[in-house]
Amino acid sequence: MYTLTGLELKNPTILAAGVLGTTGASLCRVAREGGAGAVVTKSIGPEPKYGHPNPSMVQLDCGFLNAMGLPNPSYAEFVQELEIAKKDSGVPVIASIFGGNSEEFAEVAQGLLPGRPDAFELNLSCPHAEGYGAAIGSNPCLVETVTAAVKEVTDLPVWVKLTPNVADITAIGKAAQAGGADAVVAINTVKGMAIDIESGYPVLGNRSGGLSGAAVKPVAVKCVYDLYAALEIPVVGVGGVSSWEDAVEMMMAGAAAVQVGSAVYNRTDVFSEISSGIETFLQRKGYSDVRDFIGLAHEAI
């Protein structure tokens, strides 16, 4: 068992927000068949949103590009999905939420409480939704206010998910910590774009979007490394993790746990594979616990 901001996880792999998280049944499948230690829901907002037109996600040689546009059924409609996930997944369920301002964030958090989530993750980092996500998450003052506003309405742990599309991610992390965040999650996708050379059209319906998968792993490792050094609260590492080696690397940079998103493309049981790989690594190295190597890179001088 791993304890993270008071949540008990059977292993340190967590399903990342926005991936296979639109329905309760899907979250349960990732937990039960996939072996995830915890799951994060799709980011949920105040009103139903259809998202951007397709193509909303394409695979590249080096990773994936997506611009979903925060499609979600609204908190009022999502409560029933959260209830299903809580009842049948057998793991902690973290509700990812977004809003256009502090009031909306607080409204969504309160609206989801009847579904009994185990924690909230604030999406202050989506790079391609006008007025939401990174529009707030690149401003330290707003990050602190929004975090404090959600802490105000709930006693549950609050994680804040950060965007790498800023000059100094640690300034944003510190703002979240000052607002009372229990952990930060890094990173969301890196701004990106692809153009169809036959026609000149940008491939994504939203024209541009966010890069994920293997291509962003070094970016994520560096962000996690810097945040670990700068903050007191735990850092959850996400971005390009698809194997136990990636997970160990992210943890050596300072991640207390890892989230996995795009890698479900190849196999939904990637979580079991990563956690058993970590177990084998612990034994081979004679470590008693992952805590023995979390942040190890900071000591290797």
Add this chain to the structure above:
Amino acid sequence: MLPLNATIEKIIEESPFIRTFVFDHRFEEMEPGQFVMVWVRGVDEVPMGLSRKNSITVQNVGEATAKLFELKEGDSFGLRGPLGKGFSSPAAGENILVIAGGVGAAPLAPYAEAASAAGAKVHTILGARSGGDLLFEERFAAAGALDITTDDGSKGTKGFVTDVLKKLDVSSYDNIAVCGPEVMMGFIFKILQENEVLDKSEFSLHRYFKCGIGVCGACCIDRSGLRVCKDGPVFSGVQLVDSELGKYARDASGRRVKI
């Protein structure tokens, strides 16, 4: 993969609202039942079953399909695929029942042809609103026995595919492949369940697709959580027991919508 550029070689008017677009790329490795994401540039990208290795067959129902209907031979669109899991491969000597309703005949025509080519015995029940709306009648007829039903009785039996199905001994088939409007598939599912042949049946489902590659979760069905775009679109009847089939689907936001 990024969308490949497909140029339209031929447009076939199948019925007033259905057209086949034959393009210059052949998906040689395609399994019948697999689909492609069709990118109508500047508009939308929508899933379409492959009606041949090099064609899609489209019913004009809304924005993207209307735009497709404006395209001429020589115009192009983007294609990603083939995606998803198709029908299981039929073997020589097997007895196959194909049940196709409306544009659901699109992915089933290549299946019926593959079954016939493999040496299976194919029997198709093809349904549509009226005689003029029947899709791929000749292709199914060439693959084996064919029963036709139309809602208005203008051709074949007046009524629904289920009216013919109810008279058959379904236990005599090795595989029953179904695609059509959800209400029709819901009724067929019940009949096949009552006859205890779900393990020998396959249904091709449609749900709202966003990524089309099994990552976003928009197309997951209850209660299994299976992804229609990646674990399907073709599912064994057994996988659909206690599912949402025929009851509700989800719109692009994820809200449940009654069928």
